[in-house]
Amino acid sequence: MSLVNAPPTTAISSIAGGQLTPPSEGWRAWFNAVYNVTNALTMSGTTAQRPVKMLWVGRTFFDQTLGIPIWLESVTPTVWIDATGTPV
Secondary structure (H helix, E strand, O other), X not given: OOOOOOOOOOOOOOEXXXXXXXXXXXXXXXXXXXXXXXXXXXXXXXXXXXXXXXXXXXXXXXXXXXXXXXEEEEOOOOEEEXXXXXXX
């Protein structure tokens, strides 16, 4: 399973009548998915603010309450671990 599907095979945009056309809906959706994944990689917050969406095994989160980075070990049930592998 991939976090982001392959991008569309069409051109991102084109020039029609001397005007640059905006990206297609497929490209906008793809850029949005890439943004969501890269944004998730840099998230931080309190223990109570741990993510509940866009979860995948290995996802990182800096827990400001604990003062350490943690990783998602399993999605169902949601188990976060520290660098030693201890659930937190």
